Amino acid sequence: GAGVSQSPSNKVTEKGKDVELRCDPISGHTALYWYRQSLGQGLEFLIYFQGNSAPDKSGLPSDRFSAERTGGSVSTLTIQRTQQEDSAVYLCASSSRGRTSAQSSYNEQFFGPGTRLTVL
Amino acid sequence: TQLLEQSPQFLSIQEGENLTVYCNSSSVFSSLQWYRQEPGEGPVLLVTVVTGGEVKKLKRLTFQFGDARKDSSLHITAAQPGDTGLYLCAGEYNAGNNRKLIWGLGTSLAVNP
Numbered sequence: 354g355a356g357v358s359q360s361p362s363n364k365v366t367e368k369g370k371d372v373e374l375r376c377d378p379i380s381g382h383t384a385l386y387w388y389r390q391s392l393g394q395g396l397e398f399l400i401y402f403q404g405n406s407a408p409d410k411s412g413l414p415s416d417r418f419s420a421e422r423t424g425g426s427v428s429t430l431t432i433q434r435t436q437q438e439d440s441a442v443y444l445c446a447s448s449s450r451g452r453t454s455a456q457s458s459y460n461e462q463f464f465g466p467g468t469r470l471t472v473l
Numbered sequence: 474t475q476l477l478e479q480s481p482q483f484l485s486i487q488e489g490e491n492l493t494v495y496c497n498s499s500s501v502f503s504s505l506q507w508y509r510q511e512p513g514e515g516p517v518l519l520v521t522v523v524t525g526g527e528v529k530k531l532k533r534l535t536f537q538f539g540d541a542r543k544d545s546s547l548h549i550t551a552a553q554p555g556d557t558g559l560y561l562c563a564g565e566y567n568a569g570n571n572r573k574l575i576w577g578l579g580t581s582l583a584v585n586p
Contacts, residue, residue: 357515395479395561395578396516405573444515460565460572461506464515 355379357465359445365471366435374430374468377445387420387430388444396444402428429466436470442467476500478562479577486552487585494547494580496562503565505538506574510559552584561585 358377366372378385387399398412402422413419418436422428432439446462477498486492496505504523506537508516520529522538522545529536533556535548549556559581 396576398576401571401573406570409571409573446515460504460574461518461521462516462563462574464517466513466515 357445357447357463359443359465359468360409361468362471363471364464365473367435368472369434371431371433372435372470374432374443374445374470376428376430376465378428378445379449379463380426380432382447382449382463383425384426384448384460386446387428388446390442390444390467392441399443400429424453432470435470437472439458440470442469442471477535477562477577478560479580480580481580485583485585489551490555491584492549492552492582492586494521494560494582496546496564496577497544498564498575499543500564500575501504501542503542503567503572505542506563506565507536507545507547508561508563510561510579511518512558516561534551536545549582552582554584554586557582 357379360375364372382406385402388396389394389399400413400420401409417433420430444464444467446464448460448462479496484492490520493567504521506521507519509519510516520531520536522529522536525540525542527538533550537546561579562577565572565574
């Protein structure tokens with residue numbers, strides 16, 4: 354079956370421009386996560402969607418960052434007025450077991466290939 | 474604040490050598506996951522350990538969860554160039570109704586032929 358897909362794979366933009374990054378999760382996965390990763394480093398949590406609940410936005414670094422998830426499936430991460438420090442790989446992951454009430458297994462996440470954002 | 478310390482951060486070894494990567498925390502986790510990430514790709518789950526003291530093996534990789542479920546190790550025997558990549562550990566905990574992960578900073582492994 355299809356995995357998590359992200360688009361575009363690469364995005365080069367000028368400082369001050371807005372960008373939109375897209376994530377298509379695995380069908381049926383209720384949980385969706387956005388992370389940011391600097392070169393060779395670990396994952397920085399940005400935002401988490403679980404079903405119809407209000408998203409956990411606790412990781413967003415500033416109010417220039419926002420995300421939405423339409424119809425419980427596709428998600429878009431928007432960065433307004435981009436800055437050079439926003440340059441990174443943005444990773445999306447989905448999971449079928451984000452709830453503690455899930456009957457089995459654990460919150461194992463499936464990642465997309467990421468979008469490499471470069472702000473000039 | 475939950476913290477998950479991963480060490481070493483960088484490791485460069487020769488083919489055939491053994492190595493161990495550690496993840497440590499003062500927090501108890503319901504599970505501990507290990508992922509590997511190759512350049513240009515997202516992390517891929519290798520294994521999940523859930524029981525204190527649990528040991529899982531995946532070919533030449535051995536994963537162990539500490540008895541208190543606060544720490545974990547990944548041991549690679551006779552490393553191969555194909556093992557090169559970024560290894561990430563992630564500890565799972567419950568936050569209200571949601572299961573969340575806290576991530577280590579990763580171990581960048583280079584296995585030289």
